[in-house]
Amino acid sequence: MTATGTFGLSTEARNLQWLLGNLVEEVPGLRSVAVVSSDGLMLLSSESAAQPTAADAAATDRPRGPRGSSADLATIVSGIGSLTVGAARLMDGGGVKQTMVAMEEGSVFVMSISDGSLLGVHAEPDCDMSVVAYHMALFVGRAGHVLTPEVRSELRKSMESPR
Numbered sequence: 001m002t003a004t005g006t007f008g009l010s011t012e013a014r015n016l017q018w019l020l021g022n023l024v025e026e027v028p029g030l031r032s033v034a035v036v037s038s039d040g041l042m043l044l045s046s047e048s049a050a051q052p053t054a055a056d057a058a059a060t061d062r063p064r065g066p067r068g069s070s071a072d073l074a075t076i077v078s079g080i081g082s083l084t085v086g087a088a089r090l091m092d093g094g095g096v097k098q099t100m101v102a103m104e105e106g107s108v109f110v111m112s113i114s115d116g117s118l119l120g121v122h123a124e125p126d127c128d129m130s131v132v133a134y135h136m137a138l139f140v141g142r143a144g145h146v147l148t149p150e151v152r153s154e155l156r157k158s159m160e161s162p163r
Helices: 011-026 054-060 069-090 129-143 149-160
Strands: 030-036 042-045 098-103 106-112 118-123
Touching: 011 030, 011 042, 011 129, 011 149, 030 069, 042 069, 042 149, 069 098, 069 106, 069 118, 098 129, 106 129, 118 129
Parallel strands: none
Antiparallel strands: 030 042, 030 118, 098 106, 106 118
């Protein structure tokens, strides 16, 4: 897994992509990682810029989105984030820091970055959840102050541009 291309991006955007790549490389058992803006748009992805091939889709026996599993993850992360924020409001629970969904065949972790942006991770069922959460917290701590409105806009445009 690699982050999207860096050509023409600011130093801050390249640093965020490097941080995401480092997260993916350092933590065993990650299937996909996505950073999602407060309005649900994917800003960063653990998948390469290349579109999945028919062979890739056949190998997984399931249809793939426009950017494969990271696009699916971004949608899920956005939905989980919205649901948990609403639940926290109803319960007067304050801000949501993290959410984890454990399933038989994997786990989904969602962590707040800044002003509504979210980091989402889909991990293997045998991953060490504490290691995943620790490295996500490191990413959030390092990325939060860098993820300015300008950088978010730049990353959105880079995800939308044809490769």
